Amino acid sequence: MSQQPDPTTVSAGSGTVPNAEQADAWDGDDGRHWVTHRQRYDTMLRRLTPHLLDAAAVTAAERVLDIGCGSGETTCAVARAARHGLTLGVDLSGALLDEARDRAIHEGLHNVAFEQGDAQLHPFPAESHDVAMSRFGVMFFDDPTAAFANIARALRPGGRLAFLCWQDVGRNEWIATIGSALAAAVELPAMGGDGPGPFSLADPRSIRELLDDTGFVDASIAPLVEPMRFGEDVDDVIGFVRDISLVRTLLSDADEETTTKASDAMRTALAPHQSADGILLGGATWLVTANRR
Ligand SMILES: C[S@@+](CC[C@H](N)C(=O)[O-])C[C@H]1O[C@@H](n2cnc3c(N)ncnc32)[C@H](O)[C@@H]1O
Known part of the structure; x- marks a missing residue:
């Protein structure tokens, strides 16, 4: 990590470094999972991504920050748009990030850099960016107010913010379908609610309050629903779901009967979603834009 933890936030032995759990997960097993399935994730999100890029509306000379950039698909897309700028x-x-760097090299991009760090704490130079954007990378902060304030500081006054986050579990066909199938076999932890996680920004009132509190104005929070291609067929998707860290953990101690029950329930739940283009499940998101005050 390029960013040292702030010693004032570390209490001896109690593990209270900000975002420590998320850092362990994403710099560990969750990161490995996303590397393995990076093409699948890019394909899954291919109908949502253009909406985000349109909303970010990056122009040729702009300085762009991609928060939680993952393997860099959106980072490289905006770097191509900001060809005289920096991303x-x-x-x-x-x-x-290794994947993201390889992608940028492969695309011959010289105006893009990647840094390992926590966007909640990272000492971005003040007002150093025109645009901050994220494709599902801003829901994992244990202190969203500190994180969004830090992102606001990195933007020039009038700079733009654009991001995608998930609407709640019940509106998301993908998690409702996969989650209820798994729940037929194993006990699942609660998916929504407080704390960092994919659905932490599901409530648009909380998003608006968060933006108001952290120096953003003119917020727009628009619903955006698109089909997402999870894989070629039922078996392909089951293999993928079973490689998600949480699912691997849940099934790691399960007996054969439970594992078979989970696979059978997923097979039944996924089969109706087979199309000529593979298994499609709906994704309900918020497309959020705002300006730095
Ligand atoms: C759901 S993935 C999305 C990745 C990428 N934006 C994409 O669409 O392919 C979330 C990403 O956010 C990153 N992330 C989570 N918390 C973060 C934080 N506090 N600072 C920086 N990145 C973070 C994770 O490491 C992960 O790569």
């Missing part, structure tokens, strides 16, 4: 991708995961 910085920041992420907790060293393995995903």
Whole structure:
């Protein structure tokens, strides 16, 4: 990590470094999972990504920050748009950043850099960016107010913010379908609610309050629903789901009967979603834009 933890936030032996759990996960097993399935994730999100890029509306000379950039698909896309500018991708995961750097080299991009760090704490130079954006990388902060304030500080006055985050579990066909199938076999932890996680910004009132509190104005929070291609067929998707860290952990101690029950329930739940283009499940998101005051 390029960013040292702030010693004032570390209490001896109690593990209270900000985002320590997320850093362990993303710089560990979750990162490995996303590296393995990076093409699948890019394909899954291919109908959502253009909406984000349109909303970010990056122009040729702008300085862009991609928060939680992962393997860098969006980072490279905005770097191509900001061909005379500079793009910085920041992420907790060293393995995903290696993929992102390879992608940028492969695309011959010289105006893009990647740094391993925590966007909640990272000492971005003040007002150093025109645009901050994220594709599902801003829901994992244990202190969202500190994180969004830090992102606001990195933007010039009038700079733009654009990001995608998930609406709640019940509105998301993908997690409702996969989650209820798994729940037929194993006990799942609660998916929404407080604390960092994919659904932490599901409530648009909380998003608006967060933006108001952290120096953003003119917020727009628009629903955006698109089909997402999870894989070729049922078996392909089951293999993928079973490689998600949480699912691997849940099934690691399970007996054969439970494992078979989980696979059978997923097979039944996924089969109706087979299309000529593979298994499609709906993704319900918020497309959020705002300006730095
Ligand atoms: C759901 S993935 C999305 C990755 C990428 N934006 C994409 O769409 O392919 C979330 C990403 O956010 C990163 N992340 C989570 N918390 C972060 C933090 N506090 N600072 C920087 N990156 C973070 C993770 O490491 C992970 O790569």
